[in-house]
Amino acid sequence: MTIFRTENLTKKFGGLVAVSNLNIKIEKGQIIGLIGPNGAGKTTAFNMITGVYKPTEGNVVFGENKVTGMKPHKITERGIARTFQNIRLFKELSVLDNVLIANHMRLKSNVFSSIIRTPDYVRKEKAIKEKSINLLRELGLEDVKDEKSFSLPYGKQRRLEIARALATDPQLLLLDEPAAGMNPQESHELMVFIREIRDKFDLTILLIEHHMKVIMGVCESIYVLDYGVTIANGTPGEIQNNQKVIEAYLGVE
Amino acid sequence: MKRNNKLNIIAILAFIATLFILNVTLDPYRLRIFNLAGIYVILGLGLNLVNGFTGLFSLGHAGFMAIGAYTGALLTMSPETKEMTFFLEPITPILANIQLPFPIALVAAGLVAGAIGFLIGAPVLRLKDDYLAIATLGFSEIIRIVLTNMQTITNGALGLKGIPGNANIWWIWGVSLAVVVFMVLLIKSSYGKVFKAIREDEIAAEAMGVNIFKHKMMSFVIGCALAGVGGALLGSLIGAINPLLFRFLFTFNVLLIVVLGGMGSITGTVLSAVVVTVMIEYLRVLDIEMNLGFIRIPGVPGLRMVVFSLILLIVILFYQRGIMGSNEITWEKLFDFKNRIAKKITRRKSS
Numbered sequence: 001m002t003i004f005r006t007e008n009l010t011k012k013f014g015g016l017v018a019v020s021n022l023n024i025k026i027e028k029g030q031i032i033g034l035i036g037p038n039g040a041g042k043t044t045a046f047n048m049i050t051g052v053y054k055p056t057e058g059n060v061v062f063g064e065n066k067v068t069g070m071k072p073h074k075i076t077e078r079g080i081a082r083t084f085q086n087i088r089l090f091k092e093l094s095v096l097d098n099v100l101i102a103n104h105m106r107l108k109s110n111v112f113s114s115i116i117r118t119p120d121y122v123r124k125e126k127a128i129k130e131k132s133i134n135l136l137r138e139l140g141l142e143d144v145k146d147e148k149s150f151s152l153p154y155g156k157q158r159r160l161e162i163a164r165a166l167a168t169d170p171q172l173l174l175l176d177e178p179a180a181g182m183n184p185q186e187s188h189e190l191m192v193f194i195r196e197i198r199d200k201f202d203l204t205i206l207l208i209e210h211h212m213k214v215i216m217g218v219c220e221s222i223y224v225l226d227y228g229v230t231i232a233n234g235t236p237g238e239i240q241n242n243q244k245v246i247e248a249y250l251g252v253e
Numbered sequence: 254m255k256r257n258n259k260l261n262i263i264a265i266l267a268f269i270a271t272l273f274i275l276n277v278t279l280d281p282y283r284l285r286i287f288n289l290a291g292i293y294v295i296l297g298l299g300l301n302l303v304n305g306f307t308g309l310f311s312l313g314h315a316g317f318m319a320i321g322a323y324t325g326a327l328l329t330m331s332p333e334t335k336e337m338t339f340f341l342e343p344i345t346p347i348l349a350n351i352q353l354p355f356p357i358a359l360v361a362a363g364l365v366a367g368a369i370g371f372l373i374g375a376p377v378l379r380l381k382d383d384y385l386a387i388a389t390l391g392f393s394e395i396i397r398i399v400l401t402n403m404q405t406i407t408n409g410a411l412g413l414k415g416i417p418g419n420a421n422i423w424w425i426w427g428v429s430l431a432v433v434v435f436m437v438l439l440i441k442s443s444y445g446k447v448f449k450a451i452r453e454d455e456i457a458a459e460a461m462g463v464n465i466f467k468h469k470m471m472s473f474v475i476g477c478a479l480a481g482v483g484g485a486l487l488g489s490l491i492g493a494i495n496p497l498l499f500r501f502l503f504t505f506n507v508l509l510i511v512v513l514g515g516m517g518s519i520t521g522t523v524l525s526a527v528v529v530t531v532m533i534e535y536l537r538v539l540d541i542e543m544n545l546g547f548i549r550i551p552g553v554p555g556l557r558m559v560v561f562s563l564i565l566l567i568v569i570l571f572y573q574r575g576i577m578g579s580n581e582i583t584w585e586k587l588f589d590f591k592n593r594i595a596k597k598i599t600r601r602k603s604s
């Protein structure tokens with residue numbers, strides 16, 4: 001079952017075509033990689049999918065519905081969550097609060113009932129807190145739940161970002177360079193972790209990554225972008241031997 | 254939790270008892286300063302919600318105070334006083350005969366200021382950082398100019414005189430106590446967390462499914478409404494208002510309280526509102542002639558502001574984020590502090 005696809009997704013910044021005619025198709029439960037040299041348009045593609053940018057042309061289809069050009073918070077509500085290339089945690093807030101905020105949209109409680117703390121609100125708040133603590137436990141962050149998020153070590157900050165994205169109850173998770181700045185040991189753990197959360201939370205994952213080991217180890221299918229153009233698409237094995245991909249990364253002789 | 258609730262109730266009762274005692278023992282001059290401090294608590298909390306908690310750099314507080322002050326005054330003044338005050342041009346017939354009880358006027362002041370805040374917020378809150386500051390500052394001045402020129406409603410530059418002095422210690426500190434409780438509950442709620450999230454990282458908050466614009470607007474409108482209520486109380490306390498009172502400098506006074514107390518700290522704002530208001534008065538000593546025995550300092554009007562600015566500079570030098578930062582004084586911390594002191598004392602005794 002195709003859960004997500006883009007149709008000729010294009011973004012132009014003035015005369016620069018950052019992404020042109022991107023056609024990604026993802027089946028439910030897959031882990032798909034999006035790679036390419038710096039400036040290839042990977043993050044721009046992410047930003048179009050999550051509503052940060054409006055596509056110049058083309059469509060984003062999630063499930064049955066077009067989500068093209070919707071506001072980011074609406075898209076998150078539909079079930080697409082993301083992490084960021086440079087970690088964007090709510091630094092001054094506690095780890096638990098970071099996760100609780102991701103639940104706010106599902107709280108469906110107006111500001112008055114939350115201020116006077118109606119029984120309904122108190123019950124919902126308690127349920128959400130429990131859910132968040134469970135989530136933190138599953139991701140191994142329970143022991144630091146009361147610490148300010150900026151005080152966490154780098155690896156845990158990355159993990160918290162993923163936890164926060166998971167707290168929005170997504171079906172599709174977009175990871176923007178989750179292995180950036182990790183040593184080989186950590187990135188190996190990350191690979192295991194990505195597979196784990198896919199199974200545990202019944203997710204479909206699209207990830208951008210520069211670590212070839214991670215990409216090749218975890219993805220079932222890979223799309224390669226270069227200067228906004230999709231130059232290849234296939235299994236890790238096919239991509240490794242693709243002449244165009246090698247040229248894009250290493251240059252032409 | 255249970256213990257804290259009990260302590261909260263005890264603290265509130267103790268506070269009310271203190272008000273009772275102060276109301277009897279303070280002379281009118283000191284009582285007035287104390288009341289002014291209460292108004293600054295309300296104004297400061299309103300601005301802190303917008304600037305400190307939600308991270309919207311708004312400088313338009315004075316304009317919303319003006320709206321609240323005028324609404325409150327026009328709704329409580331008696332028809333006779335209005336007729337006397339509007340001697341250049343008579344007041345519009347709609348407002349001429351309205352006289353409402355003070356509490357209703359206070360609520361109306363909050364609602365009108367909040368509504369204007371909503372109208373101004375709709376375009377302005379799309380801006381960020383310093384651009385937002387400039388736009389809100391501009392709108393605050395526009396409000397003032399409009400008030401100056403609506404001769405038949407506001408009596409223009411002449412202002413309003415003879416506003417009934419309903420605002421006594423009970424009204425002022427009662428309202429500020431209610432505002433403190435409201436703010437604590439708001440910040441503790443899920444909405445309060447979202448406000449802080451917007452302050453920390455807007456893009457991430459949006460990616461977490463938070464409707465940024467709606468929540469920014471909510472915070473801004475509540476802040477404006479609080480400014481309106483504070484303005485109405487201020488008008489009633491002073492008894493006379495005119496547009497010049499609500500210049501940018503007024504926003505600056507409130508901003509100073511918020512920054513000194515700590516952006517994003519409720520207890521910080523309350524403390525600094527009281528300390529700053531009282532200090533500004535007590536530093537008046539510096540303005541008059543001083544005789545130190547060996548040297549005579551002639552009276553320099555405004556010297557207290559110089560000294561005050563120096564104090565502010567020193568505080569900001571050492572505490573960039575205000576005295577309290579974004580921390581709060583909680584019962585837990587107080588008990589912790591008490592226990593530590595107790596331990597120190599016993600250790601000293603035993604050694």
